[in-house]
Amino acid sequence: MHMNDQFDTGMVVLANSGPTSACWSCGEMRAAHFCTSCGKVQPPAPADHFSFFGLPRKLDLDVARLERDFYELSRKLHPDLHGVTDTREQEWSLEQTSKLNDAYRTLKDPIGRTRYLLSLEGVELEEQSKAATEKARSTGQMKQQVVPPDLLEDVFELNMQLEELRVQKKMGEDDPALLEEIGKQKLALEAKQDVLLSELKGYWEEWDSAAEIDDSGRTRVRDKMVDLLNRRNYIRNLVRDVNKVLEM
Amino acid sequence: MSYSDKVIDHYNNPRNVGSMDKGSSEVGTGLVGAPECGDVMKLQIKVNPQTSIIEDAKFKTFGCGSAIASSSLATEWVKGKTVEEALAIKNTEIVKELSLPPVKIHCSVLAEDAIRAAIHDWKKKQETAKPVAVAAQ
Numbered sequence: 001m002h003m004n005d006q007f008d009t010g011m012v013v014l015a016n017s018g019p020t021s022a023c024w025s026c027g028e029m030r031a032a033h034f035c036t037s038c039g040k041v042q043p044p045a046p047a048d049h050f051s052f053f054g055l056p057r058k059l060d061l062d063v064a065r066l067e068r069d070f071y072e073l074s075r076k077l078h079p080d081l082h083g084v085t086d087t088r089e090q091e092w093s094l095e096q097t098s099k100l101n102d103a104y105r106t107l108k109d110p111i112g113r114t115r116y117l118l119s120l121e122g123v124e125l126e127e128q129s130k131a132a133t134e135k136a137r138s139t140g141q142m143k144q145q146v147v148p149p150d151l152l153e154d155v156f157e158l159n160m161q162l163e164e165l166r167v168q169k170k171m172g173e174d175d176p177a178l179l180e181e182i183g184k185q186k187l188a189l190e191a192k193q194d195v196l197l198s199e200l201k202g203y204w205e206e207w208d209s210a211a212e213i214d215d216s217g218r219t220r221v222r223d224k225m226v227d228l229l230n231r232r233n234y235i236r237n238l239v240r241d242v243n244k245v246l247e248m
Numbered sequence: 249m250s251y252s253d254k255v256i257d258h259y260n261n262p263r264n265v266g267s268m269d270k271g272s273s274e275v276g277t278g279l280v281g282a283p284e285c286g287d288v289m290k291l292q293i294k295v296n297p298q299t300s301i302i303e304d305a306k307f308k309t310f311g312c313g314s315a316i317a318s319s320s321l322a323t324e325w326v327k328g329k330t331v332e333e334a335l336a337i338k339n340t341e342i343v344k345e346l347s348l349p350p351v352k353i354h355c356s357v358l359a360e361d362a363i364r365a366a367i368h369d370w371k372k373k374q375e376t377a378k379p380v381a382v383a384a385q
Binding site: 008130137140147149152159229233234236238240241 | 280360
């Protein structure tokens with residue numbers, strides 16, 4: 001299965017399961033990423049971003065600590081420091097570093113972290129939407145839209161204004177009133193984004209404790225977070241579109 | 249990713265772009281959105297109250313080529329159909345007609361949602377409009 005029986009033991013250990021296996025190099029008990037005894041980088045274990053950092057799957061995490069761990073691991077795993085005499089160790093060091101970067105980038109961002117955790121929970125936003133449409137088709141009921149109607153109205157209106165501004169800009173004109181109106185809406189959207197983020201954070205604690213309690217509480221909080229992420233995503237895309245037109 | 253010829257045709261020559269009077273009792277309006285991509289789609293139908301046949305349809309979509317093509321096609325398809333027939337339109341038929349790739353399936357879902365939402369709006373108006381119409385006479 002693996003290139004050499006000698007290395008087998010190290011491959012299957014999860015990063016957060018502690019030093020339960022032997023270092024491929026010195027035979028001492030190893031830590032997740034490198035051997036604490038001889039300092040050799042270990043082959044990457046199949047781990048999600050949380051367990052890569054030895055963290056429980058919780059949303060309300062200590063970002064300062066995450067950052068410290070990231071910098072420390074970055075230094076220790078740096079490919080320049082390893083594999084001078086061993087090309088496998090050089091490769092593992094590269095792989096570990098790339099996993100480290102992915103994990104850090106995802107977890108430090110509150111939205112990215114929530115999105116990632118929900119994906120670990122099996123939430124696929126597009127699949128959900130498709131399933132809801134199929135349900136609406138078979139029952140004849142109205143599909144529950146993930147985006148609330150009032151937000152959709154605003155989005156539609158703003159898009160109409162953006163279209164107008166785009167046409168004006170192409171013709172070399174600028175309607176100051178329209179510019180001001182769009183600028184105002186952009187500020188309102190950005191404020192809404194912040195509100196949605198703090199609402200989302202409000203559910204973190206509930207999720208983190210609900211994870212150990214019961215399924216229905218879990219589902220309820222999960223759906224709330226999905227809803228907030230959907231709305232925020234919508235607004236983020238819209239702000240991006242506004243900026244694009246303003247920069248024309 | 250490249251668009252199919254049909255998508256490009258609908259994108260370059262969208263059918264039935266425009267809007268109708270939202271307040272009219274014969275008009276149903278569906279406004280739907282896809283958070284994955286930020287698309288927003290408005291589809292309106294004008295229904296003959298005697299025959300339940302959709303006599304006209306208009307749309308306005310802000311989104312990618314596939315979203316525009318899906319809604320353009322949707323307005324073509326619903327025209328001349330009864331509301332019940334229009335409710336039977338499935339997103340998979342739109343996918344097939346436009347040869348949409350998997351990443352663009354949500355555009356067809358959005359178009360089906362828009363048809364459904366417009367019909368729902370029209371039906372709701374029929375239920376509430378009648379007593380009002382009587383009272384107005």
